[in-house]
Amino acid sequence: MKKWQCVVCGFIYDEAEGWPEDGIAPGTAWEDVPEDWECPDCGVGKEDFEMIEIS
Amino acid sequence: MAEAVTDQAPVVIIGSGLAGYTLAREIRKRDASQPLMMITADDGASYSKPMLSTGFTKGKTADELVQADAGAMAEQLNMEIRTHTRVTGIDPGAHNVLIGDERLHYRQLVLAWGADVIRLPDAVSGSLAVSSINDLEDYRRFRQRLGGHRRVILLGAGLIGCEYANDLRNGGYDVTVVAPSEQVMPGLLPEVAASAVQAALEAEGVTFHLGVAAEAVREEGEAVQVHLNDGAMLQGDVVVSAVGLRPRTRLAADASLAVNQGILTDRLMATSVPDVYALGDCAEVEGHVLMYVMPLMASARALAATLTGEPTPVQWGAMPVVVKTPCCPVAVVPPELTEDGVWEAEREGNNVRAVYRSGTGALLGFALTGDRVIEKQALAREVPPVLTPSVAR
Numbered sequence A: 001m002k003k004w005q006c007v008v009c010g011f012i013y014d015e016a017e018g019w020p021e022d023g024i025a026p027g028t029a030w031e032d033v034p035e036d037w038e039c040p041d042c043g044v045g046k047e048d049f050e051m052i053e054i055s
Numbered sequence B: 001m002a003e004a005v006t007d008q009a010p011v012v013i014i015g016s017g018l019a020g021y022t023l024a025r026e027i028r029k030r031d032a033s034q035p036l037m038m039i040t041a042d043d044g045a046s047y048s049k050p051m052l053s054t055g056f057t058k059g060k061t062a063d064e065l066v067q068a069d070a071g072a073m074a075e076q077l078n079m080e081i082r083t084h085t086r087v088t089g090i091d092p093g094a095h096n097v098l099i100g101d102e103r104l105h106y107r108q109l110v111l112a113w114g115a116d117v118i119r120l121p122d123a124v125s126g127s128l129a130v131s132s133i134n135d136l137e138d139y140r141r142f143r144q145r146l147g148g149h150r151r152v153i154l155l156g157a158g159l160i161g162c163e164y165a166n167d168l169r170n171g172g173y174d175v176t177v178v179a180p181s182e183q184v185m186p187g188l189l190p191e192v193a194a195s196a197v198q199a200a201l202e203a204e205g206v207t208f209h210l211g212v213a214a215e216a217v218r219e220e221g222e223a224v225q226v227h228l229n230d231g232a233m234l235q236g237d238v239v240v241s242a243v244g245l246r247p248r249t250r251l252a253a254d255a256s257l258a259v260n261q262g263i264l265t266d267r268l269m270a271t272s273v274p275d276v277y278a279l280g281d282c283a284e285v286e287g288h289v290l291m292y293v294m295p296l297m298a299s300a301r302a303l304a305a306t307l308t309g310e311p312t313p314v315q316w317g318a319m320p321v322v323v324k325t326p327c328c329p330v331a332v333v334p335p336e337l338t339e340d341g342v343w344e345a346e347r348e349g350n351n352v353r354a355v356y357r358s359g360t361g362a363l364l365g366f367a368l369t370g371d372r373v374i375e376k377q378a379l380a381r382e383v384p385p386v387l388t389p390s391v392a393r
């Protein structure tokens, strides 16, 4: 399981935890996160920015 | 001194900010072997600059903001990185970068050296009590200086000033904001949205002195006095200046590159001289100086394609600016004001939806605050792009 960080605001998406508030189940790989999902902290879209793999 | 021009000369990137590193990463996705070199005046740590203004809210020290140090980045990107090295000049005719007496040959050069903070007159900015926070090193120093102090006086009520105000308040500091404008974020927000943000910050305990300017800052023992041009005097412990940024253009102008507000480029990010490109906060792309992350990411992707043999003009859609004031979030696409355009606003408490329409009713921009920010995506789709897709050649 990897972690990804939003380069705009630093938000960390942890694949192990998912993002249940937006219906993304724990264990969801980054590539399976819906394309229209937005960073919960700064609102940029998945396609508009890079999540950087941090571990 | 002259060195033979070979294809083995590196693509040289000056600057290790989001622009420099994003470009390097995008180039590596396309070309694993092209020699790459980065030269940076700082320590080369990779970090996300927008996080500087959420440090207290998220409880992050300078070290915790570092995503990777220069060594790790050099390895990951198969790139030489020269840290703590300040470029002092460019010789585009010879394809050389100057570092004091040293000359480095480049195949192509990318200026990604960012923007400088605007200084106030010496009576203010000359004081040692005044900090500006524009990079990770500044942030580290500011955190140290803040120590156990409580009272922060912030000069400037722009986007960054407001973000710092909210963040320092969340950190438990007493925050006073001083700015000559009559509203917060002038130039970015219409008055109705600005007053909502101000009201929300005031409800958090931030004090505003708008319509006045700081004239002088004096250190009085441990404390600091800020003298305003209306005769008032504020007492604080630490002063932060956040009065704006200006693209770094001097070295470019010295090398006869065309500059205006920023270093002028076309949509290929090419400057006025061959094989020299500019990217990020230092660039002015077809008249646009957009010192935000999204435009630089799009530019870096396009430039990486161009530098690896596939000339690609950058396209910028409508890119909403998000202001990280958690007490009253903001999303805004500042419109180009037209003669017959009007703002139409709905406001309920600090929740504002303001849209700017032309005489014919076309949506040209908007400003959303509070819980109305959820309409950002929907509205952004209606706004015309900043740089329209170029006409097919």
Ligand SMILES: Cc1cc2nc3c(=O)[nH]c(=O)nc-3n(C[C@H](O)[C@H](O)[C@H](O)COP(=O)(O)OP(=O)(O)OC[C@H]3O[C@@H](n4cnc5c(N)ncnc54)[C@H](O)[C@@H]3O)c2cc1C
Binding pocket: A008, A009, A042, B014, B015, B016, B017, B018, B019, B020, B039, B040, B041, B042, B049, B050, B051, B052, B053, B085, B086, B087, B088, B112, B113, B114, B115, B133, B134, B160, B163, B248, B279, B280, B281, B282, B290, B291, B292, B293, B294, B296, B322, B324
């Ligand atoms: C507090 C704050 C909050 C922000 N929040 C947001 C936000 O929420 N969303 C958003 O989109 N944008 C935000 N921004 C703007 C965004 O951070 C910048 O647009 C972006 O980081 C600029 O990156 P850059 O690489 O162009 O410049 P920089 O990050 O400034 O990098 C410049 C680099 O050039 C190097 N350098 C400079 N001169 C030389 C020289 N002569 N020789 C060698 N190296 C040199 C520096 O050492 C540095 O490594 C924020 C900015 C600030 C300050």
Ligand SMILES: [Zn+2]
Binding pocket: A006, A007, A008, A009, A010, A011, A039, A040, A041, A042, A043, A044
């Ligand atoms: Zn984000």
